[in-house]
Amino acid sequence: MIEVKNLVRTFNSGDRTIKPVNDVSFVLEQGTLASIVGKSGSGKSTLLSLLGALDKPTSGDVAVNGVSLAGMPDAKLTEYRRRDIGFVFQQFNLIPNLSAVDNVMLPMEFAGMRKAARRQRAKDLLEQVQLVQDKHDRRTNRLSGGEQQRVAIARALANEPKLILADEPTGNLDEQTGDHIISLLSALSRDHNTTILVVTHDRALANKTDRRFRLQQGKLTEDQAHHRTPLPVTA
Amino acid sequence: MPGEGGSDAGLPGRHLNHRRNVSVLARSVGNAFRNKxxxxxxxxxxxVAIGLALAMLVANQAVGAKVQELNASVGTVLTVNPAGGQGFEGGGEPLTTGLAATAAAVPNVSAVVGTSSLRLRNATEAAAQTGTGGQGPGGQGGPGGQAAATLTTSLTAAVDAGTLGNRNQQANGTTGSTGSTTTQPMRSLPITATGIGAEVDTTGKALTITEGAGLGDYTAESTNALLGTTLAEKNNLTVGSTFTINDQTYTVSGLFDAGTTFGNNAVYLTLPAAQALAGLPDELSSMIVTVNSLDNVASAKTALQDALGTDKADVTQGQNLETAVSSLGSVKNISFIAFVAALGTAGLIILLIMVMLVRERRREIGVLKAIGAPNRTIGLQFVLEALVLAALGSTAGAIIAAFASSGIASALISTNSTGTTTATTAGRGMPGGVPGGGAGFPGGGAGFPGGNPFGGASQLLTSVTASASPGVIAAGIAAVFGVAIIGALVPALLTARIRPIEVLRGE
Structure with a gap:
């Protein structure tokens, strides 16, 4: 469960103070697929960074399964990102000179898993995101955008995180590939009881999520009419 | 956490780190070749930088070893010449056996070896010149001269007069004892015969006997002689052959190699034999004084000078050797500075390259941090990448050094020995060529040539062998790796300052 309490993040720009995240509070149950929509510059990515411990809030707190991130030392935050968080970026952010398998293996390497075990798991994950086998050992800079995003999702799943944060995961993809990626995230959320929070411009994508939030001038509001209870976890 | 079967559960931290490090190493090697x-x-x-550094280290080690060798062999030797006289030039009073006894009593002096130097002329040539009239030798020397009468020998000098010898003959002929300005007939060079009280050359260095044996008891009169290799060859003499000096027959007991053409055109006799030939049994041309330790050389030199008196003797610490060692010391310093500079350059290159790579890969570093890479793993990755570059550079640099070390060392030594050689030559006294005209020696000094006729500073310098030994190369490469690590640490630490959010905000 993710609990966000009175989260505030301010930036100074000259003599102005900007508050992209202004007193945001919400709770996400485990296994929820949620989306945050909002205009460009509304603070969506900043909120995602705070939830993923890439940035520190000015005030407020994020707690994952009851463990507060506030005041956690950097080394612990790194461990939190490694163990509990999976990131999917709009630009994929794969390591270009490594193969798809090697990219997926990276988080498991940082977690200290044996090479043979992490290789096998990386291959399983790539199959799960439907990347054809003969592309597993191909360098990621030689894959298409859709293929790269699948590799990025597989990498985000590597350490079985509790929370996947996806920043515009379909932003660079065509509609068909984007739909496939959303179906994939939805299935992951359902099958692995993983909480997934997607930041998007894409209203169609947002409509496919269990809960839909809107971020406007730093304030987060939920579309209550859209609130759905996540489907039970399948065996 | 996934894959519990192959996971890290319960593993000690060092095992986890080991697994990470192996993968980081593989990634670092891959990254090093990312842009071929x-x-x-x-x-x-x-x-180039590492090769230069290694070549300088090799030169430094070679010169250091040579300096050590020189100091160990002849660094404790002092030379005593008559005051005002050096070699066959100058003036003053000859040294005596009494002064040798005085020198031996000086504190820290462990040995005193007297020498008596003679100049020999070929008997046939001398007779021919006497027959021409007006060109007869005017006797050997004035005050303190070697011998009252001309010493003749059956030996022919192994060194041709050449341009320098003829020039010297002509120069001396115009001011010779006859006062004649007419052109003098060509003659061969004189041969130096030295009576020695021990089996050492005039610098105190042990003679290198290549064939036969030494003279046995050097303090007893004997008809045995040691000949320089080229002199023996010129006269078709071998061990057991005989020759004459002033009609006295001498037997070649051994051949020596002084290392120079001039030095090998010489004869060694026992000290009493030379003194008897000169007809001056109590006189010495020079004394070789050995001090018990390198640390006591300076004090012994002063004490010796005081004991013998400045009006009677000049005490020197082998000027050639001093200059040579000093020059070698300069080469050593220069090579060390160049080694450090080249090493620093290599470190700077690595530092700048790695800073550039860190800046270029900021985004990648941010991503690695975002997915949970610890700072030390990322830092280690960059350090290892720098070491891969350093290893490649060291391999190529070692090859360059293997080929260039000798040339660089020679270039350094020849550059630094130019001044030394000039100074050495000036100190050699008679550089060659018998004075023309009356064949008299221009000076009456009984001393041996102030310089070392059997090998000067230039010889000492050029005999430095710069060989790229595996030990030196390994030490140099270890230094390169040390510098590479320092050079890579700064950029590696920079990676720790990179905050993923700053990099990923550009999304």
Missing amino acids: VRTAAVVAVLA
């Missing part, structure tokens, strides 16, 4: 053209360029530049 740039890697080749970086390695080429590094190879």
Whole structure:
């Protein structure tokens, strides 16, 4: 469960103070697929960074399964990102000179898993995101955008995180590939009881999520009419 | 956490780190070749810097070993010449056996060896010149001269007069004892015969006997002689052959190699034999004084000078050797500075390259941090990448050093020995060629040539062998790796300052 309490993040720009995240509070149950929509510059990515411990809030707190991130030392935050968080970026952010398998293996390497075990798991994950086998050992800079995003999702799943944060995961993809990626995230959320929070411009994508939030001038509001209870976890 | 079967559960931290490090190493090697053209360029530049550093280290070690060898062999030797006289030039009073006894009593002096130097002329040539009239030798020397009468020998000098010898003959002929300005007939060079009280040359260095044996008891009169290799060859003499000096027959007991053409045109006799030939049994041309330790040389030199008196003797610490060692010391210093500079350059190259790579890969570093890479793993990755570059540069640099070390060392030594050689030559006294005209020696000094006729500073310098030994190369490469680690640490630490959010905000 993710609990966000009175989260505030301010930036100074000259003599102005900007508050992209202004007193945001919400709770996400485990296994929820949620989306945050909002205009460009509304603070969506900043909120995602705070939830993923890439940035520190000015005030407020994020707690994952009851463990507060506030005041956690950097080394612990790194461990939190490694163990509990999976990131999917709009630009994929794969390591270009490594193969798809090697990219997926990276988080498991940082977690200290044996090479043979992490290789096998990386291959399983790539199959799960439907990347054809003969592309597993191909360098990621030689894959298409859709293929790269699948590799990025597989990498985000590597350490079985509790929370996947996806920043515009379909932003660079065509509609068909984007739909496939959303179906994939939805299935992951359902099958692995993983909480997934997607930041998007894409209203169609947002409509496919269990809960839909809107971020406007730093304030987060939920579309209550859209609130759905996540489907039970399948065996 | 996934894959519990192959997971890290319960594993000690060092095992986890080991697994990470192996993968980081593989990734670092891969990253080093990410841009092959740039890697080749970086390695080429590094190879030049590292090669230069290793070559300088090799030169430094070679020169250091030579200095040590020189100090160990002749560094404790002092030379005593008559005051005002050096070699066959100058004036003053000859040294005596009494002064040798005085020298031996000086504190820290462990040995005193007297020498008596003679100049020999070929008997046939001397007779022919006497027959021409007006060109007869005017006797050997004035005050303190070697011998009252001309010493003749059956030996023919092994050194041709050549341009220098003829020039010297002509120069001396115009001011010779006859006062004649007419052109003198060509003659061969004189041969130096030295009576020695021990089996050492005039610098106190042990004689290198290549054939036969030494003279046995050097303090007893004997008809045995040691000949320089080229002199023996010129006269078709071998061990057991005989020759004459002033009609006295001498037997060749051994051949020596002084290392120079001039030095090998010489004869060694026992000290009493030379003194008897000169007809001056109590006189010495020079004394070789050995001090018990290198630390006591300076004090012994002062004490010796005081004991013998400045009006009677000049005490020197082998000027050639001093100059040579000093010059070698300069080469050693220069090579060390150049080694440090080249090493620093290699470190700077690595530092700048790695800073550039860190800046270039900021986004990648941010991503690695975002997915949970610890700072030390990322830092280690960059350090290892720098070491891969350093290893490649060192390999190429070692090859360069293997080929260039000798040439660089020679270039350094020859550059630094130019002044030394000039000084040495000036100190050699008679550089060759018998004075023309009356064949008299221009000076009456009984001393041996102030310089070392059997090998000067230039010889000492050029005999330095710069060989790229594996030990020195390994030490140099270890230093390169040390510098590479320092050079890579700064950029590696920079990676720790990179905050993923700053990098990923550009999304």
